[in-house]
Structure formats: structure tokens, C-alpha cells
Amino acid sequence: MWIQAIRSPVFELPMALDHAHEFERVALPHAANLLRYAMHIYGGTKADAEDLVQETLLTAWRSFSQFKAGTNCKAWLFRIMINSRYKQFRRASSRPEEPLVEEERNLSRPENISRTAEIRIAFAKLSPEHQEVMQLAVVEGFAIREVAEMLKVPAGTVMSRLSRARAQLRTMLKPVRLSGEEGL
Numbered sequence: 001m002w003i004q005a006i007r008s009p010v011f012e013l014p015m016a017l018d019h020a021h022e023f024e025r026v027a028l029p030h031a032a033n034l035l036r037y038a039m040h041i042y043g044g045t046k047a048d049a050e051d052l053v054q055e056t057l058l059t060a061w062r063s064f065s066q067f068k069a070g071t072n073c074k075a076w077l078f079r080i081m082i083n084s085r086y087k088q089f090r091r092a093s094s095r096p097e098e099p100l101v102e103e104e105r106n107l108s109r110p111e112n113i114s115r116t117a118e119i120r121i122a123f124a125k126l127s128p129e130h131q132e133v134m135q136l137a138v139v140e141g142f143a144i145r146e147v148a149e150m151l152k153v154p155a156g157t158v159m160s161r162l163s164r165a166r167a168q169l170r171t172m173l174k175p176v177r178l179s180g181e182e183g184l
Helices: 003-009 016-027 027-041 045-063 071-094 115-125 129-141 142-149 155-172
Strands: none
Touching: 003 155, 016 027, 016 155, 027 045, 027 071, 027 129, 071 142, 115 155, 129 142, 129 155, 142 155
16 A cells, blocks of 8 residues: 555656656565564554655655666665654654553563564564664675665674674573473
8 A cells, every 4th residue: 555655646756757667676676675674663563664664665766866776776775764764763852752651561471472472572672773783684684784884884883783682682582491401
């Protein structure tokens, strides 16, 4: 639905026909990746994630003439998304804070939580910088250099954050031995 909005007559923006086809061929196939990352950013809130993806694609559409053919379109789109998110964050920072609802009381007993849920909980405990690097490098598959360019930090910083995030996850996800299991 949100991709169709870009093609609707309401959002028709002047672009040469060959550029329009090129945009559809090069950029739109990455929409699912953008949505997955946006869902991560918004903690699974689909409406907000779809809005961010739509804003990203609209911005990309408007500035597609600046895209250099032969370069990594996915990385270019993610950079636009990250910039859009920062803009939203700055706008939202002027609003009063709302108290967070404590989610942990809704969780069942630890022994009933699936491994996937444990990983998600551990991932949520990482700092935002570590989460962002893990999401881009591990989940989305970007190279260290690409992540560094998107986040506008040195490649060494990306490698350091990635290493620390992995170490923290390993520590948090260590199997817990129950008493009496030492011999197993």
C-alpha cells in the first residue's frame, strides 16, 4: 500500500520517464529491507515504520537525479532513512516526554520464553549505537565500510561497536546451568 502511494497521481513528481523506470528497477526492490530496518527502529510499530519507509522513498524519488548509477542503491536508501529518522527525532525532542510502560511484567516466566524472545530481549539491552551497528551489519548485511558511511563514523568505530555488541550478546545469552548439571 505505501509503495503504491508513491506511484499515485497525488504524489506524481516531475521526473524523466527513463529515471522513473530506473528508480522502480533499482530502488523499489529494497523496500522490504527498509521496512524491516524501520520495524527494528520503531520496535515493531508497523504504522510508524511504514511512514518512515514512505518518507524515505519519497525523498529518494525527489533526489534520484543525485544517485550515481553503479553505486550501492541499498546503502544510499538506508542513509536517507537514517537521516529521515534523525530529523524525526529532532522534531520529536521538542515534545514533552511520555513515560515508558514497563514491558517486563507482561513476560511469562523465564523458563517459558523461547530462544528467539531471549535474543530479542538481549538485543534490546544493547546500547542504541550497538543495536544500530548490529542491525545494519549483521541483519541487513552491509559491509563495515558501508555502515561507517551511513552512520558517518570511522570504520574502526563500527568494528569496535560490532565486536562489543557481539561480546555483550554472548555474555547475556550464555546458557544458565542449573545446580546438579555440572556433570552433564
